[in-house]
Amino acid sequence: MNRLLRRSTPLLLAALVASATGCASHKSYQNKNMDFGSIRAIAVLPFANLTRDNLAAERVRDVFSNMLLASEAAYVIPPGEMNRALARLSIQNPTAPSADEIVKIGGMLKAEAVITGVVKEYGEVRGGSSTANVVSLSAQMFEAGTGKVVWSGTSTKGGLSWGSRLLGTAGGDPVNDVTEQACDDLLKQLFR
């Protein structure tokens, strides 16, 4: 019994460390029946902001839209045109539109898909004497024709590492770098 315990202790420790540091685990949903190749134009709606930084949602949306366009997988409707459509359709809450509203937006902008998002964390987190930047966001893609969710993903990047907790260091990556990592992760989930 003692020998078994001695042998399994390192394994148990490794499992504990892995669960404490949080192995990057993201849950995403993708509609199997959706033909993502048919999407040519995407409208990215303003993201909901659940952080203290007033501009967080705007910054993250800009980076996400830019990376999506730069991937050349689809055309992204410019934000000015998007704002005009939202004003014309008198949509009260553009961060959480109804299925009808999504169909209207898609029709007006001639977009095959509409993306909404939520920024949950943006900026510095503290743990004892150590600090680091973290960005957490989730996004959903709706089919503009029906208003149904066809993809959903979430990503969290940055935060305190085990080493920084141990040594009490401050810093980590700049928040913009972490934002890019999170958006890149989301796009990987989308194009999986």
Place this chain on the structure above:
Amino acid sequence: MTSSSSSSGRRVAALASLALALSATGCGGASRTAIPDATGAAPPPTRLRVALYPPQNASGRPARVKELEQGLELALRARGVEVVAGDAVRRALAARRIRYTGGLDRESAAAVRDGLGVEAVFIPTVLLDDPAYPPRLAVDGRLVSAADPPAILWEDGVARGGADYPGWFSQGIVSSIGALQGQVLSDLAGSLSEWLDGKGAPRPGCDAIRPRIAYRSRKLDVAGLRTVAVLPFVNQTTRRNAGEAFELQVLRELVATGQFKVVEPGNVRERMLAGRIIVEGGASLDAARVMGEALGADVLLAGFVRDFQDPPAQSGPPQVELGVQAIDGRTGDVLWWSSSRSRGDDGVFFWGIGRVSTAAELACGVSRGIAGRMAGDRPAPAPSGPPSGARSAPADDSRAAGGVGTP
């Protein structure tokens, strides 16, 4: 006096004159002399007659606008530029009830052309004026033809901190704002003078900072000069006039590429007011089409300034962040979309070497990176001066593109 003592005296005199000459010419960038002697600089007969507009304050805080205007007038005169400035310009503007001096629209151009008899207007903008030790100053200048429609002929800017070139034992530190002002304005006037003589292209000394993420449409590769209208940048910072300050930098760098013909911001403003167009959240397709048609612009450029910080010296590095989108004026397609961000200490590895002291210089680097990439990283054409016959016919399309040398 013996011959040996007289020869040693000559040596001492020669050494002293050498030292004087060295101190006058200045070793390194920080110790440049201020306004040069005007006596030897006779204005060439083909030079333009220029009206100096009162400086715009885009620094977001109080600035010594009057002193800078006087200093700039002196510096331009010292370089042999024929300038109409001060009360004469104010009277001419007041007679036509013109208040906007940040650009030149058709009406203002006609007013200065008829009222002052000038061919061009020099529009200075103060981007930073911080007299606290070490002082920092950033000034941008634009020369616009008083034609119909007005066109940008030349644009340059100088941003400098007193501690940018400390030198050995901090001997190069400029501690007074007056001395720094002399250097900055002299450099700006010198750049204009060189351009008027056809000797050099306006190009402020900053390194290009490439955008972190960028989309560039292949449509931008189509040969031929494109006309770009830069819409007023949306200011999302807490600093006043950050949008104008960044817009000028982007405009200047676009002109400097020689690949784009940039519409004078005064014209853009006039058309936007006439069409009651607001671009609060970016340009819509309708706005792009209307502006594109009215200004004859192929590309509409919209920008969002998210950060433009010039913290007090020694309390932290400056920071800038900019999002830029370019839209095709005819089809409404996105041609360019980029996100850029930079801090003053990004290039520092040790001892503060490579530190940038002003947000204006950072913005210059970011703008150069954007403009260069938009232009497809093609080299700028060879520098040339104002087009021939500028006096007789100050307005033509080929000149508008070119401040920097479109033939």
